[in-house]
Amino acid sequence: MDPAVLVLAATSVPVLGHNAYWLYREREVDLYYGVLSGIFTFIGAVLVAYGFPGSLIMPLAFGIIAIGGFHGFIKVKKRGKLVKGILFAALSMGIYLSGVFL
Amino acid sequence: MKVNWKKVISAVSAYLIMMGIYVAFFAYPVAPAHSSHSNYVEVENKTYSTLPYVVYRVYVRGSVDPGILLVSTVRTPFLPDKTYSKILRSMESIIENETKKRYHADIDLVLVGTKKAVIGSHDVVMDDYDVHLRYLNQLPGWGRPDTIKMYFGAFFCREHYESVIVAYVAPPDLGDFNEVMSEVKC
Numbered sequence: 001m002d003p004a005v006l007v008l009a010a011t012s013v014p015v016l017g018h019n020a021y022w023l024y025r026e027r028e029v030d031l032y033y034g035v036l037s038g039i040f041t042f043i044g045a046v047l048v049a050y051g052f053p054g055s056l057i058m059p060l061a062f063g064i065i066a067i068g069g070f071h072g073f074i075k076v077k078k079r080g081k082l083v084k085g086i087l088f089a090a091l092s093m094g095i096y097l098s099g100v101f102l
Numbered sequence: 103m104k105v106n107w108k109k110v111i112s113a114v115s116a117y118l119i120m121m122g123i124y125v126a127f128f129a130y131p132v133a134p135a136h137s138s139h140s141n142y143v144e145v146e147n148k149t150y151s152t153l154p155y156v157v158y159r160v161y162v163r164g165s166v167d168p169g170i171l172l173v174s175t176v177r178t179p180f181l182p183d184k185t186y187s188k189i190l191r192s193m194e195s196i197i198e199n200e201t202k203k204r205y206h207a208d209i210d211l212v213l214v215g216t217k218k219a220v221i222g223s224h225d226v227v228m229d230d231y232d233v234h235l236r237y238l239n240q241l242p243g244w245g246r247p248d249t250i251k252m253y254f255g256a257f258f259c260r261e262h263y264e265s266v267i268v269a270y271v272a273p274p275d276l277g278d279f280n281e282v283m284s285e286v287k288c
Contacts, residue, residue, distance in 0.1 A: 002133065004263040010123050022109055048260055048263060049260050
């Protein structure tokens with residue numbers, strides 16, 4: 001396996017760490033999506049070598065977090081969750097449409 | 103509404119670090135694709151940029167009308183359109199200059215179609231150009247070609263998380279296109 005995959009897979013670590021820590025403390029629904037997003041990022045990065053489209057990793061990872069934000073808003077009606085949903089949905093679409101920074 | 107600032111700072115930090123690592127991935131050095139064709143000698147090997155990390159190699163088959171092969175490797179987790187067009191333009195100018203230098207001629211490129219190639223296990227559709235030569239030498243050598251061929255193509259080498267751009271210039275009668283392409287390895 002090429003060492004570059006470790007760098008790509010490492011993008012999941014801070015997201016997993018943040019969401020797992022706050023999930024342990026607060027049990028909010030959007031944090032489950034954050035953990036799911038981190039796991040997806042890790043698996044997606046590894047699966048690129050087997051044909052998974054690398055262009056979808058970041059948009060889908062952020063998309064999962066956006067869904068979590070909207071789900072959290074529906075559940076607890078906090079404005080912050082809605083902002084999170086909109087922000088990450090915009091990021092997801094932006095990265096997908098821009099061809100990822102390049 | 104009470105804001106949990108610790109959580110906000112933690113989230114912003116986490117996602118900034120995530121984006122930082124993602125950018126670092128593009129700067130991670132590539133395992134350069136190369137040609138193992140015995141008739142082609144490497145004459146140039148350069149790191150073109152470090153974000154994204156791009157390395158190119160130029161190979162030449164020595165002759166009055168030489169074959170020129172450029173193999174460029176770009177660090178990306180896929181083959182994005184923007185990278186392809188941006189790096190391709192740069193590689194195009196590199197091989198154009200190499201062609202002018204080796205043939206001692208000004209050149210005009212005309213896109214005439216596409217050509218399929220198999221590079222490793224990758225099926226690649228390459229742009230097929232006619233290169234019209236205007237020799238700078240007042241007395242060009244007898245029998246030198248007025249038109250040669252240039253091929254451009256790119257593929258994603260998923261084994262190494264990098265994209266490979268291949269450009270190949272040769273007189274039409276050289277006839278080693280498939281052989282040369284099959285010797286390119288990523």
